[in-house]
Amino acid sequence: MTISDIAKKIDGRIVCSEEKSTEEVEYAFSSDLMSDVLKVDRENVLLITGLANLQAIRTSEMSEINCIVFARDKKINGDIIKLAEETGIVLIESPFSVFRISGELYSAGIKPLF
Amino acid sequence: MQYRYKIAGGDFSNAGSVASSVKKILRQLNISHSVSKRIVIALYEGEVNIVAHAYSGIADVEIDSEKIRIVLTDKGPGIPDIPKAMEEGFSTASPQVREMGFGAGMGLSNMKKNSDTMNITSETGKGTVVELINYFSTDVR
Numbered sequence: 001m002t003i004s005d006i007a008k009k010i011d012g013r014i015v016c017s018e019e020k021s022t023e024e025v026e027y028a029f030s031s032d033l034m035s036d037v038l039k040v041d042r043e044n045v046l047l048i049t050g051l052a053n054l055q056a057i058r059t060s061e062m063s064e065i066n067c068i069v070f071a072r073d074k075k076i077n078g079d080i081i082k083l084a085e086e087t088g089i090v091l092i093e094s095p096f097s098v099f100r101i102s103g104e105l106y107s108a109g110i111k112p113l114f
Numbered sequence: 115m116q117y118r119y120k121i122a123g124g125d126f127s128n129a130g131s132v133a134s135s136v137k138k139i140l141r142q143l144n145i146s147h148s149v150s151k152r153i154v155i156a157l158y159e160g161e162v163n164i165v166a167h168a169y170s171g172i173a174d175v176e177i178d179s180e181k182i183r184i185v186l187t188d189k190g191p192g193i194p195d196i197p198k199a200m201e202e203g204f205s206t207a208s209p210q211v212r213e214m215g216f217g218a219g220m221g222l223s224n225m226k227k228n229s230d231t232m233n234i235t236s237e238t239g240k241g242t243v244v245e246l247i248n249y250f251s252t253d254v255r
């Protein structure tokens with residue numbers, strides 16, 4: 001499933017790096033714990049989180065995660081967007097909860113990591 | 115090749131910038147993603163530890179044809195009991211560190227897992243030195 005199809009499924013708005021929204025996502029992982037995200041060792045993984053800070057972007061950069069969904073309309077500030085653009089990570093804002101986003105994407109065929 | 119970076123304690127906005135720079139260097143050297151990802155994750159956790167637990171630090175990065183060696187040297191409280199600190203789940207992190215998404219006590223074990231060699235020495239009240247070495251090819255390990 002492409003990143004832009006995922007955004008549609010979760011009422012999401014793509015905030016930046018939109019040029020990458022044709023990329024495919026195969027797996028998703030929901031976490032607010034960055035050390036856990038750093039254990040992700042697969043490709044084409046999407047991160048669903050409520051943690052809207054720079055560390056979510058840095059962690060994704062190191063783990064080669066190319067798309068992050070922020071649940072429940074978290075405020076994403078300019079510094080976060082700037083870093084995501086620099087590192088080529090797509091950010092999506094969704095009004096849904098982590099639980100609902102995970103459920104929607106799971107039933108749409110996105111696979112869990114564990 | 116040798117590089118030196120400064121790391122400021124408490125500065126969460128910059129935590130990860132050293133790992134990001136090293137990742138770019140390894141990309142330019144055409145080091146495979148699977149190899150560079152491990153060392154960059156270990157370095158990032160080490161950087162976060164200096165930001166979270168120490169006052170200031172330096173990352174010395176040395177790259178030759180077969181390996182990358184990183185030495186993280188900080189001024190800080192030190193680690194009184196290293197085996198205890200290595201245990202997954204042990205953490206003295208502040209609530210502020212937890213708000214950043216860290217502080218679950220998984221950093222040092224993540225660093226161990228993602229490096230070929232890791233050595234820690236520490237002096238209580240002075241600081242900590244963490245050495246990380248990763249080889250580019252699995253056969254020279």
Ligand SMILES: Nc1ncnc2c1ncn2[C@@H]1O[C@H](COP(=O)(O)OP(=O)(O)O)[C@@H](O)[C@H]1O
Nearest residue numbers: 163167192199205206207217218219220221222
């Ligand atoms: N550079 C450091 N200086 C002082 N203490 C440290 C340092 N790195 C790690 N520690 C200690 O070891 C503990 C475990 O570290 P770690 O596994 O990275 O977990 P966390 O950082 O999530 O607490 C920390 O809570 C801290 O007490």
Ligand SMILES: [Mg+2]
Nearest residue numbers: 162163221222
């Ligand atoms: Mg840590």
